[in-house]
Amino acid sequence: MQHAEASVRSQLQLPRNTRAPRWRDVPDDEWNDWRWQLKNRLNSIGELSEIIRLTPDEEEGIRASGRLRLDITPYFASLIDPDDPTCPIRRQVLPTAQELVPFDAEMADSLAEDRHSPVPGLVHRYPDRVLMLITTQCASYCRYCTRSRIVGDPHANFSPAEFEAQLDYLRRTPQVRDVLLSGGDPLVLNPKVLESVLRELRKIEHIEVIRIGSRVPIFAPQRITQELCDMLSQYHPLWLNVHVNHPRELTPEVSDALDRMTRAGIPLGAQTVLLRGINDHPVVMQKLMRELVRNRVRPYYIYQCDEVHGAGHFRTTVAQGIEIMESLRGHMSGYAVPTYVVDLPGGGGKVPVGPNYIVSQSRSRVVLRNFEGYIGTYTEPLDYAGPDMAVPPEWVRTEPGQRGVSGLLAGEALAIEPKEFEDSHLRGGGTHRLNQDPRKWQPRGIGAD
């Protein structure tokens, strides 16, 4: 059911230099200065009610203590529809009383990032890449933030000693080839500090790719100066993923910022969080994906909203995500179709989810359906017996313990067992004459001899 105050106007994209009346007379050189934008962020009921007709629900959310910090850049605040509490920009950054409502399965650190950190601020969840949290500060704060346990809290920032420990871990861990800088938002860091991080990472020979995850191009596109782009371009290969959730965020200022980065040779991707009341409509997602590609940004992920404190009211069903993916694949260029993922609570990592296109399968045929419902058949080559080429041994990944299901297919093991599988199946009976020889269960040709 549609909210009584929901308006189409609050969904539409805005022209260049959109400013709330409060900032109409600010000189352009101040308005376009990212430091001015950060210094003049809004964070109180008094300031916000000068530009927005706040609802009682919002006022209660703003007053609540102990929640994620509130800060909104004047630029981003100017995109808010002042009269429509369902405005998708507004809902992302203005707290409401609904943040205070607990829900089943919520956690402070639902992705178990801190549990999978060999040193503070460095999450090593996947075999060859790490997430490096280099600040807890952002340009504005998203109410559904996965890292709300630390983000916005200056006391949670990482110390120089912890930062050195992160680098030290990277230097002595050659399996890491890809470092994703995040936080917080790396692009709010002092430019000299950010460059020193990049410089140190580039000294580590086995790190092939550096990535930055940022929402600064959306919250404060003024930060994407030519100077910043020139600096970043010295550390290629460097990729950047922009966090963007709604077409209304893609203003002319953001388009300019994205263009500057693209011209600096930085491949751009987008990550989007599926959020109730913000972008959980197929038409909104289609528009967003099309606009991203028009800006030369490749949609990379749509995330299912995490089960994190304060984000319950933003969550949709996974079924809604699948319906949205159904509306994207085939309906637009493959470049515009991201991967929809559920980041598994407890640190299981991102699992791709989507419609099922395989209708059935036999030894000789696969029956598939397309986005239109057309059902066709692919005939399998019956003489195919797998790849028959030699590969350079140095290309083979050797990191331990993470081959997973791919390892099962390669014949490295017969099963992946839950931790207590063996013990529970002994049923307390211990070792006896029938179960004492483990060679009974060693399948010939599978696993190590």
Ligand code: SF4
């Ligand atoms: S920009 Fe990213 S890290 Fe910062 S509040 Fe938003 S989601 Fe969280």
